[in-house]
Amino acid sequence: MKTYKIVVLGDFGVGKTSLIRRYVLDEFSDEYRATLGVHLYKHADTLVEEDLKISLVVWDIEGAPLPSGQTQRYIVGASGAVVVGDMTRDDPFSAMWAAADIFEEALPGRPLCLALNKCDIATIDNEETVARMKRRYDCNAFMTSARTGDCVTPMFHALTRSILARGL
């Protein structure tokens, strides 16, 4: 079975680690512990509808408002990306555009998805921007909450399905 590499990108503090730990370990903490470098999460999962076993390595990458050269090195070899934004912020989207651009440029044709995170305490008041991003990157957007777990697993599964669909 092939193991797919998925990178999780976005500004610091937006909830990348929290989303991954919710997905892989089903846990959440309110305490913020910044990620240094990269944390790897190996995870075996099943797509129940297809009765398909999958194997993933999820890369939890140190956050930054703008991706660095190091970010570009981390992306190498990824099959897909989750681009995370914190919906409680005034402008969650600039950092998301930057991260999505870097990924698309490095790995054109590989799927990405948008995690509009912290939806337990925020609403999305910029639907238009979300729609633009979805068109631009031909991707799905998920209103996630790592705290409640809303949409987290479905998002990782949907991304895995697009990876498989593209025969990567």
Place this chain on the structure above:
Amino acid sequence: MTLLNIDLVLETLGIVAVRLDDDFIVREVSGNMLDIPLNTDMREYMPALYGLEEVFETADANMSMPFVQIGNARDEPIALTVRRDPETGVLWLFLRDVREESAMHRQLVQNHNSLSLAQVELVKARDAAQKADRAKTAFLANVSHELRTPLHVIIGGASILSKARNTPLEPDEVTDYAIDMHESGVLLLQLVDDLIDLSRSETGNLILYEERCDLCEIARAITTLCQDLPEARHTVLECQVPADPVWLFADARRIKQILLNLISNAVKAVANLNAAEVIVTLDPDMPSLTVADNGPGMTAEEVATARQPFGQPRAGVRGKGTGLGLSIVERLVSLHGGQVVIVTEPGKGLAATVSFDPERLLKSTSLSQNVS
């Protein structure tokens, strides 16, 4: 001749070197800091290698990552370098213990990020405080304005009544002045009472005196009281509540105040209509009280304005009340753990529903009461 023991060097520097074949299978390990078994798939030990298979097919492949941690294993951070020896074509993997460096770096990143995030929060809090401050200033300006109007009537009336004049005022005129002054005095008193309630609720000093009270009885009593309002003269004001009591654990005086506010608002809204109607109903299960009128209704913006202290939903149309009624109703209801829902549309009347936490219903008590 000095023989350099490469294992000793690697161990001293805290480095492990692993020779891999092209399928990432471990063929040789130098430096015994880590326990890496031979002939196993290195990707299982270091999952960072997954996805890099194609990348490392090239002759000059080289990649370094300063801090790598296995998230679900709570491993110590290591620095990772993978490179192909350009001369021999052999694929090497170097792992270095970076516990100490990483602790320091992580603290720096943590401080930097936490500070930036805190700064964003502070800016938000500052903006909110400034907005609240502006709202307070506007509120104070409103209060002064509202106090002045009745005070002017009182002072003006008193000065006319007390002035020595050649032709004394007619008794009717004196009565009119007295009535105006009395009404203004009542309004002032109401305004001051409302302001006290509002400020107490804001500072958390509005205390509920909760007891067992019958919502139906309160609804009937307040409806009857409002039927005597001068504005209600031409209005059908009905109370359609069940005959059986609905016991609620609440502050009866405050529930009366809530209902009085809602009914008098409704009565004022329909005062100039033909076939004006205000109906009070009660849903014993929610439990909730609804005051519905067939008046002109409001737009969503007008409702939003009306919910503000001193909000005047219709520019230029000034009701007779203090302008604080709805704000106070909302606070009193929320103190009871309930909420106020307003359903209205221009031309379609307005229904205000106050619902309380169902946990406040005292069913068993009412039963035992009936039995005894």
